[in-house]
Every structure is written in structure tokens, then in C-alpha cells.
Amino acid sequence: MKNSFGLVLAVVAALVLIGLYSALFTVYQTQQALVLRFGEPVRIIEEPGLNVKIPLVDSVIFVDKRILDLENPSQEVIAADQKRLVVDAFARYRIVNPLRFYQSVGTIEGANSRLATILNSSLRRVLGESSFTQVVRDQREALMGRIRDQVNREAAGFGISVIDVRIRRADLPEANSQAVFQRMQTERQREAAEIRAQGAEAAQTIRARSDRDSTIIVAEANATADKLRGEGEAQRNEIFAQAYTQDRGFFDFYRSMQAYEASMKSGDTRMLLAPDSEFFRFFNNPAAPAAAPGSAPAPAAAAPAPAAPAN
Numbered sequence: 001m002k003n004s005f006g007l008v009l010a011v012v013a014a015l016v017l018i019g020l021y022s023a024l025f026t027v028y029q030t031q032q033a034l035v036l037r038f039g040e041p042v043r044i045i046e047e048p049g050l051n052v053k054i055p056l057v058d059s060v061i062f063v064d065k066r067i068l069d070l071e072n073p074s075q076e077v078i079a080a081d082q083k084r085l086v087v088d089a090f091a092r093y094r095i096v097n098p099l100r101f102y103q104s105v106g107t108i109e110g111a112n113s114r115l116a117t118i119l120n121s122s123l124r125r126v127l128g129e130s131s132f133t134q135v136v137r138d139q140r141e142a143l144m145g146r147i148r149d150q151v152n153r154e155a156a157g158f159g160i161s162v163i164d165v166r167i168r169r170a171d172l173p174e175a176n177s178q179a180v181f182q183r184m185q186t187e188r189q190r191e192a193a194e195i196r197a198q199g200a201e202a203a204q205t206i207r208a209r210s211d212r213d214s215t216i217i218v219a220e221a222n223a224t225a226d227k228l229r230g231e232g233e234a235q236r237n238e239i240f241a242q243a244y245t246q247d248r249g250f251f252d253f254y255r256s257m258q259a260y261e262a263s264m265k266s267g268d269t270r271m272l273l274a275p276d277s278e279f280f281r282f283f284n285n286p287a288a289p290a291a292a293p294g295s296a297p298a299p300a301a302a303a304p305a306p307a308a309p310a311n
Helices: 002-023 098-104 108-128 132-138 140-158 174-246 248-263 278-284 298-302
Strands: 024-027 031-037 040-045 049-052 058-064 068-071 075-078 084-095 160-171
Touching: 002 024, 024 031, 031 098, 040 098, 058 098, 068 108, 075 108, 084 108, 084 140, 098 140, 108 140, 108 160, 132 140, 132 160, 140 160, 174 248, 248 278
Parallel strands: none
Antiparallel strands: 024 049, 031 040, 031 058, 068 084, 075 084, 084 160
């Protein structure tokens, strides 16, 4: 009798433990739970912790609360300027309404399938209204924002909030890329040739202006030099005239000495003159009188002009 009572007590204890184990469940930080009673939702648990349910009556559906990724396979999209683009995009989303999520798509795989369809449709619609340049360079950020907003509106019915949509790559197909590359290369070569031609024209203009300015400067300098030279010669003649009037004999002697120096300066000078010629009169007679007014200063006229008159 005592053994039978112990066995019953053990069975009851086991049933109680099984019941407690079946009634308790844990919701972790990365989860949210939907409690179903005979298949009908009765409770949503969003906070982590230990929770209780009715064994054999309630069932619990755990839904991921983290940010989920949707990888979209590459696809070809036709832009507004009829250029074909290979677009590789992805989206990130979060389940914000577990009940609506469970009733509409059920699982994450089902959500990914429905979101991929919506994302592809939005990509084609938005990029189809934009040019190739806008997609690749000018308005890429704005276009991704438009795609995200459209996908988010349509995914709201699934209990999903789309956080971000990114275009990872948007390129021309390989065959078109080569043609576009060749065209871009040709355009750059044409621009380079045009710039070189403009540079050569500018250089020619600058060179012609410089030649003209240099010619004008040289002409003005020559004119100034001629003017100064004429003034110097006039001043020299005036000094000569004054010296001649003050001491005619010394002037003749001085000019003759200058003529000797100028005519005999180089070592190969040869002169055939009579010893008693007028040119050598100061050799024969250092105290020779001054030449006649009409002939003086004859020796100086035969010699090159001195660089500057001596004082």
C-alpha cells in the first residue's frame, strides 16, 4: 500500500513538472512572441523574459526582432534614356507587428519572397524614370530614398518596416560598357585636342604681342640713344670750340697727340708720309706754331674720334 502511494505521488510530481515545463517559455532579447490559442492570436509579447501559457491549449510563435537583410539578385533595368543597367541592390527591414506579419507572410522566407517582388518592382519603376547619369552619379542617394519609401509603404501591410534600400552596384552590361568606354575615350581625346588648339592660339597671341612690344621698346631705346648721342656730340663740339678759342696752340697739340695715338695704336699700322708733312710737324718742332685756321686741326680729322675729350 505504501509503495503504491509513493508511485502515484511520483507520477503526479512528474505530471506537475511536465505541466510546468509546458506552461513556461522564455522570450529572449532578439525575439518577440505571438501566443495562439487554438490557432487564434491572443497575446503579443515584445519584452524579453519568462512567460506563462496554457499547456496543450496555447502555442507560441517566436518572431525575430533584429534587423534583417534581404539580398536581391542582380537584374537588368532600362533607364529613362533607354540604357540598360545591371543593378545589384539590397534592403534591410525589421518586423514591427508580429501579428500582421504572421497573418500576412507567416515566415521570414515568405517575407523575403514578397519583399523581393516589391523591391524589384520599385527598382524598375524609379530607375525607369531616371537617366543613366542620374542613377550612376547625380541622384543616386535620392533615388535610393524614393525606392525605400515606396517599398516601405507597400510592406507596411506585412507588419514590416523597411529601414534602408541600397544600390550596391549599377553598371552597364559588359558589351555596352566597352562601347561607352570607347565613346568616352573619343570624347576626351576630342576635348584634349580642342584644349591644345586653344592653348596654341593663346601662345601665338602672347608671342605676337611680345614681339610687337619688344620691337617698340627697342625702337624707343634706339631713338633715345640717338637723341642722347646727338646731344653728347653737340656738347663735345661745343667743348672743342671753347677749348679752341681759349688756347689754339695747345688745342692743336692735344688733337695731334690724339691723332697719333689713334693711328698708331695697332701694331700693324703702316703709314707712308713725308717726314716734313704737316701730320708730323710736332715731331720735327715741338714748339711749332698753330696751323692756319683753315687747316687746323688737320691731324685730328685723319684719326678716329676719341671716346671722350680730356679735361
